[in-house]
Amino acid sequence: MGGDHAPRAPVTGALLALAELDAAHTIQLVGRAGVVTEQLETLLGGEHARLRALRARLELIDAPDVIDMADRPSVALRGKVQSSMVVGLRLQADGRSDAFVSAGNTGAQMAASKELLSLHPGLRRPAICTVFPTARQPVVVIDSGANVDCSAVELAQFARLGSVYAEDILGRERPCVGLLSVGEEPEKGSRVVKEAHQLLRCAGLHFQGNVEGRDVVAGASDRGPIDVVVCDGFVGNVLLKFYEAVPALMTELMLRQGFDRDALRAAFAPLDYAERGGAPLLGVRGVSIISHGKSGERAIKNAIKVALRAIETDLSAHIGRRLAESDGGESRSTADSVGAKRTGTS
Numbered sequence: 001m002g003g004d005h006a007p008r009a010p011v012t013g014a015l016l017a018l019a020e021l022d023a024a025h026t027i028q029l030v031g032r033a034g035v036v037t038e039q040l041e042t043l044l045g046g047e048h049a050r051l052r053a054l055r056a057r058l059e060l061i062d063a064p065d066v067i068d069m070a071d072r073p074s075v076a077l078r079g080k081v082q083s084s085m086v087v088g089l090r091l092q093a094d095g096r097s098d099a100f101v102s103a104g105n106t107g108a109q110m111a112a113s114k115e116l117l118s119l120h121p122g123l124r125r126p127a128i129c130t131v132f133p134t135a136r137q138p139v140v141v142i143d144s145g146a147n148v149d150c151s152a153v154e155l156a157q158f159a160r161l162g163s164v165y166a167e168d169i170l171g172r173e174r175p176c177v178g179l180l181s182v183g184e185e186p187e188k189g190s191r192v193v194k195e196a197h198q199l200l201r202c203a204g205l206h207f208q209g210n211v212e213g214r215d216v217v218a219g220a221s222d223r224g225p226i227d228v229v230v231c232d233g234f235v236g237n238v239l240l241k242f243y244e245a246v247p248a249l250m251t252e253l254m255l256r257q258g259f260d261r262d263a264l265r266a267a268f269a270p271l272d273y274a275e276r277g278g279a280p281l282l283g284v285r286g287v288s289i290i291s292h293g294k295s296g297e298r299a300i301k302n303a304i305k306v307a308l309r310a311i312e313t314d315l316s317a318h319i320g321r322r323l324a325e326s327d328g329g330e331s332r333s334t335a336d337s338v339g340a341k342r343t344g345t346s
Helices: 008-020 033-044 049-057 073-079 084-093 106-117 152-168 191-201 213-218 233-255 261-267 297-312 315-325 328-345
Strands: 027-031 058-062 100-102 127-132 139-142 176-180 206-211 228-230 279-282 288-290
Touching (some): 008 027, 008 033, 008 058, 008 297, 027 033, 027 084, 033 049, 049 058, 058 084, 073 084, 073 106, 084 100, 084 106, 100 297, 106 279, 106 288, 127 152, 139 233, 152 315, 176 213, 191 206, 233 261, 279 297, 297 315
Parallel strands (some): 027 058, 100 288, 139 228, 176 228
Antiparallel strands (some): 127 139
């Protein structure tokens, strides 16, 4: 029931996904049963009649409450316990599903995922992991909107989460991590960024150092290719929304010069969020995929494929193992003592 185009986009996206997946896969449609059933019958009786045989691979789960985009996460989680988001995530927590996909309220999905699925031991916060197209090859940007304010320890943990994602989903061996800042020198950036730089130098990751905004677009700095870019959710979300606005700007400018619209659409296709489908909320003990609020059927279809890839690679378990193997506890103690000292003297 979430997103600007619900329930049509989620229902259609589910059908399109099933059409491309083998018969072993099923999808649960969680929402107001009457509304979802009516939408499904309309689609299968009209433009998507060819997909009628897929109806047997859909399970309808009734969830009468609806979380609005304006609802505060805490209110949605406590006051709308029969919402499609809470019911859907509880299915996974109870072992009745393997992944959850939604284009609804991001804050509510984060809160519900954290409470119902829980975090991996030692992790402070989950983070949204988004794949950005670049001039070279796609890079992982984490966090892209879950956490506006982050500590240095949390940024270091995000680097571990992003590295596992780059390995499992993008197939990168020993992913190279860059810390987004205003200059490549270690002394550049905010206090938190400078502290995170020191933690990442000792984290056992393939840490390149600080990278700048232009390096994200290039997919590399003058020191080599980048696979993972680490930042707080405020900066990451601003960067994401800027990326999303670039195609429209470039298309308009080039159309004024007489370029072909179809050719431009093809050229800028890699920047289309619908191609990515959705971004996983990494750090929770399960699979929770956050899709754009404006997601249409193609975006939902691709988000389901992102979820499937996370299941097939056992991404969540890999993250748990990597966190357990890390020296995160020692790093947390060091960073916290520094933070406490500074707080005491301010």
